[in-house]
Amino acid sequence: VGRQASNQDANVANKAVASMLQANPNLKALWIPEAGSAEGAVAAVLEAKAKVLIMHADITPATLEQIKAGNIHMALSPNQGMQGYLGFVATFMAAHPELIDPFNDYKTSGYNPMSIP
Incomplete structure (x- = not known):
């Protein structure tokens, strides 16, 4: 309100x-x-x-x-240190999804496991 x-x-x-x-x-x-x-x-x-x-x-x-x-x-x-660190990690991983290997066929399907809506 x-x-x-x-x-x-x-x-x-x-x-x-x-x-x-x-x-x-x-x-x-x-x-x-x-x-x-x-x-x-x-x-x-x-x-x-x-x-x-x-x-x-x-x-x-x-x-x-x-x-x-x-x-x-x-x-x-x-925990401000972790908040800042994890924010940078998430941003980096979103920019480089090829570095993520979730053990499935996401690469062939074109799915980005770090896509942020």
Whole structure:
């Protein structure tokens, strides 16, 4: 129902989530891309006494405490090194499918096992 760039500022996220909750009282879930903004989102949800699942990417000590308290539903712990590495591997393999040998007749059928829609 909304999108707000908070630049990891808890105060900006708090105001944005408070506005979203006011405009959308039936809001059931929030996806927050980083921990700093999640802290502001939690504060806004608690202040509004809303029942909203908060999910985000990043694990911090504050996140773990909020999960234990039941204020954050779940958080992903991204591995930026692997994200970057696997992105390059996938791009390279998509450009060079002849290097993939999935033990079938994909080459004769013309199928690219790394085709990306």
